[in-house]
Amino acid sequence: MQEQKTPRLVMEGITKEFPGVKALSNVSFQLFPGEVHSLMGENGAGKSTLIKVLTGVYSNDEGTVKLEGSPIHVANPLEAQDLGISTVYQEVNLCSNLSVVENIFIGRQIMKKGRIDWKEMKSRAEEVLARLNLTIDVTKLLSSYSVAIQQMVAIGRALNVSARVLILDEPTSSLDTDEVNQLFGVIRKLKDEGLAIVFISHFLDQIYEISDRITVLRNGELVGEYMTKDLPRIELVSKMIGKELDAVSSNRDEVAKKERGEVLLEVEQLARKGSVEPFNLDLHKGEIVGLAGLLGSGRTELARLLFGADKADSGEIKINGSKTKLNIPKQAISKGIAFCSEDRKAEGIIPDLTIRENIILAMQGINGVFNYIPKKRQIEIADEYIKLLNINPRNPEQLIKNLSGGNQQKVMLARWLITNPELLILDEPTRGIDIGAKAEIMKLMISLSKDGMSILFISSELEEVLRTCNKIVVMRDREKVSEIDNGKQVTQQDIMKQMAGGVV
Amino acid sequence: MAKSKLFWPIMVLVFILVFNLFFDPSFFTVEIRNGRFTGSLIDILNRGAPLMLISIGMTLVIATKGIDLGVGSVIAMSGAVGAMTVTGSPEGSLTPLFLAIVLALGVSVLTGVWNGVLVSRIGVQPIVATLILMVAGRGVAQLITNGQITTVYYEPYKFIGGGYLLMLPLSIFIVAFVFLIALYLTRKTSIGLFIESVGANPSASRLSGINSKNIILMVYMFSGLCAGIGGLILSSNVASADGNNAGLWYELDAILAVVIGGTSLMGGRFFLTGTIIGALIIQSLTTTIYSIGVPAETNLVVKAVVVLIVCLLQSPEFRNKVFGAFTRKGIKDTKDKGVTLS
């Protein structure tokens, strides 16, 4: 047992209050060298806040932090770094205007004769990323890469220091299986070297695969600390959500049997140079189509074409049988298409506005300038969806930038649901969402499709795709490689084979 | 939220006004003279009218993360167009007056279109796009007036900036009218929401189906219009048009008013009422400097100090460090801005 070792890090009685929200109350946390310790909890439970208190982003109202027995007062992330605490925060927090090399090294550049040694840094950056099995042009701007790669770069940055404590706040939310395995390999190695690691994730599989110990938070309070091997999944979940999980019963039979409505969307040879090769797709009313593929396989890009967020160079789109041009999102929205972007921070939330305003934005966009939804009605709508999606905090006038990541995602979903679209495109909607909410969202998708809504569902979690979709379209290298009708006989293996190109 | 933002600017305004009492005990008296209300307070409202108008337009531009440096020149152009239109007009008819108003405001809105197109369609950075008009607009104004200070003899023209209605200067009513319209449009229609969302996150707004280009175009047009009205008032008030000097440096005062009023130059949330208070602070300060006999060469220093004081009072960080140094809560709030970690 690890009890005989001295903890590397101890947090005791941590309390943190934001105006109107008690994010942490009297939380304690211990971290031992050579262990991976998971923090679990629903969206808004206070996991990220605990991390941010530890690394000096927020100051705590009460409580003490001890590193290797001596109390520390961390005033800012810089000091945390100097103390050997290396952190990957939730959401990518890098500078997208800088190159990948710089993002890995900034703040601790390699100097030679008083100047930055760019050459050396470049080769070292390549090495760091190679550990994560990523070979990209590191001199390119970070912004030219997808969220997933940015996430890997952030991890690379955190790994590139000799730290005593490594904190990873939902590092895997946008990674696919291969990358996760790669990452876990690295984590295991570091653990063996004696590093103390905090790992936060909403994926139970990953938690059980990598962590030694779990601390559960609920509503800012400590529920308990458990050894992973002694805690069955069901119990963990019920500790997190405070009640039994009413799991999504696999509806795959239903899914397979479901008869198709008439065709809603027909896509023929739709293409955009450099991002999507000519693409065909039929989407029926009330159908859920899954888009599967590896990182950068072009799923997001296809979705953007269908929404008019990018302009297609060729091909045509028919909606309800009539040919349409989708050059700007507004056109797509007016045709009943909704698109929930994967990049919540850059393309989703309007940080300075309230939950209410964020929810009604798209609806108001359709209504136009003068058909203003009265404030009272807005609040009603917001309240309704806050309840439906279990958004926390429940106050519709809270600024969205103060919400936890998962709750922001739910607000985005609400924004599109109230427009009552015919086709809902969801790009990684379950990213960063806790297990309870994930189940809710999937249930919601199924019930919406029953009411006749068509859904295009992009997700890196094949399990989710298999569970909900009627049809699965697999993309590889920006091209459609196959279309699979879902049913009992289809396995994750089958799809992965297609994604990877035959060999698994 | 908006209320607490307004508290300190209002305090400063009140302080400046009360300060005047020491030099002029009759400062707050409003008396009836020649059948009109007169008094320093009325003067401040009256003289501050153009600045308030321009700041209203500027607020919306700034809310979209833009800036409009061209307003000073638009003032000059609008005044020039107005004055040139009525020069030599006969007294009896009102037609030239209306023509002048329509033409002047038309030109002003056109300048707004110009700025808006440069910013929203061509993608020029707002500060440079409007800098072009700032430089060239004054040239156009002088071109219109042929470089002369054109004096207007046509009486009705003087009514816009010098006339009275219900014993109060007409310009006060004009400001009130524009302010209420702006308030209505931003509160009772979705324009306000759209402006704020475009300012805070343009790409997310676009994906939500908002035509951000048109919103941006519109705010610049509105800003142009406001500047145009301000220009007419200024020109009518002195019954002349001065292409070179009319509205000089108004853009800076307007931006100042907007910021004092609590709107951030980073776009997003805006506060129209705050802007009005900001403009009034600037105008009262100017009037105070004139009336208490500050030597001309120290004007700028006084202004700098007051601006800094207002801004500091508005900063929660400052208030906490100075007033709340001993309360735990004070210190805590400061830190949680997250962005400004020392």
Place this chain on the structure above:
Amino acid sequence: MKSLKLDYRQLPLLATFALFIMMYAFGSTRYTGFLSTQVFLNLFIDNAFLIIVAVGMTFVILSGGIDLSVGSVIALTSMVAASLVMNAQLSPWIVIPICLLVGSLIGLGQGCLIHFFNLQPFIVTLAGMFLARGLSYLISVETIAINNPFFDFMASSRIPLGDSFISISVVIALVVVVLAVFVGHYSKFGRNVYALGGNEQSAVLMGLPVGKTKIMIYVISGFCASLAGLVFTFYMLSGYGLHANGLELDAIAAVVIGGTLLTGGAGYVAGSVVGVLILGIIQTIIVFEGTLSSWWTKIAIGALLLLFIVFQRVIVIRSKVKKSSVT
């Protein structure tokens, strides 16, 4: 491969430079005497101070801030220099450090206000602009002519360059540019500036010394402004409260024309130098034209600015389209 990629990121800069060349070629064919080394070197002689200010401004804008006080700091510096040299009869060797200190201190004050109290740079430096000009009026509202051997030397020495010549100020300006390019690309501070302008929140979370960097940026801008003030004083040989009125806008325009984004995070010091040269060549063309009335002068400046900016945008947009279709 490598050069291709550089092309893309430095495209605004290259486009600007190409436009400068075009403008120069246009001037040369249209006006006699335009195509002479001296006319070209005059661009540097006449704009040495603007180059220095623009360098400081580049850092400020790269960090996502703005500094409106630079014009007034130039006036204040010239006033301090003139009054100390002429009225207090101090040696230039004492006066020059004092002047540089004045600008740096104003920068420091502004930086501290911006950082510690989270005030908006625009407003703080606007107040700084009022303050510095106000202070120079307090020293004297009249202009003070400088009669001092050292200043005379700095003003009138010519460094021959073939048939033509440049002034010492040009050398100072070029040294500043070289230093700034180095700092921008090869120092931690310089990179922190870019990071800060890219995303301040991230910069904080990445553990960069955001506060120190921010304050330092304004100190540098203040220093550059006062150094420019000295160069300006050499140029004018006088101190005057109305000097460099509105120069801050020229500096900002130069930086932006040079391809730096006002939102921060992207741009180059070298671009700002080209930006200054472009403003200079616009003026030169107008003077050579020699027939424009006062108002047409203004309109022409506006039109040429417009031409530049639209050209630049078109080139950048075009290439972006091309780039994305190639990959």
Place this chain on the structure above:
Amino acid sequence: GSDEEAAGTDGDTGADSDATETEDTGSDTEEGDSKEASEKLVIGFSQVGAESEWRTANTTSMQDAITDAGHELKFSDAQQKQENQIKAIRSFIAQKVDAIVFSPVVETGFETVLQEAKDAKIPVFLSDRAVDIEDDSLWVTFLGSDFIEEGKKAGNWLVEEMEGEGEVNIVELQGTVGSAPAIDRKEGFEQIISEYPNFEITKSQTGDFTRAKGKEVMEAFLKSDGDNIDVLYAHNDDMAIGAIQAIEEYGLKPAEDIVIIGVDAVKGAFEAMAAGKMNVTIECNPLFGPQMVEIIEQYLAGEEVPKRIAVEESMYTMDQAEELLPTRQY
């Protein structure tokens, strides 16, 4: 293309003379130091800006005089910035003009560039404002007004008019802070007034030479001290005109309740005086273009010219206004 044409007609400059001609003339002049007055000269003229009506009139006078005499004009507007003016002079030198005329933005700071002009053997003529340079070989002559003298004239007129009246409270509207006319007109006026203890300047503030500011400042003066103001001295007529409006709106009679003194003698002042709203304006004559051209021609023909030539100026009162009004050109 069209820009220059319009500019040409606008400023009445010879837009039809083209660039090649310029060069020919330029190279000719280098050969001989003095030349016939009838020969076509290229004259560079750098103006301060177009900040007032007075200035515009001055520009026009100069432009017309030069082109009417058959010379070619290179005009440059400095937009009130000294650095622009220096740049303009540099490019005049580069263009090898025959003579440079300029109205300095400020008195100081032209040594270096004037030395360059001297080295290039181009004579420099100062118009309107002087420069403060020890080496007076850098320029040929200064033709222009004496702002201090104008201030004195205003003071003298006032003293003569009101000496016997006991306490006289004067308010002053200054020009742009730091500008030469503002400083000198203030100084000249104060020199006279200070000798009479019953005259006192009670308030003095800048009105930036504009009507709008003049009106606004006067309004504030009246509000705080309205009934004690006997005299208004404005550094230019535009501010005086603005102030007159403020006085009327306040309910007093300009020129009766408050004596009004302006400077410049622009048309607007005559109108005000004719309407009985203004007492006096001190002339500051901008129309010395022909005089300047004559001096340049004389000098280039080898004649001696004095270092300082004053422009003829007088003073106009209310009584003269009516009959002179139609003759005013600006």
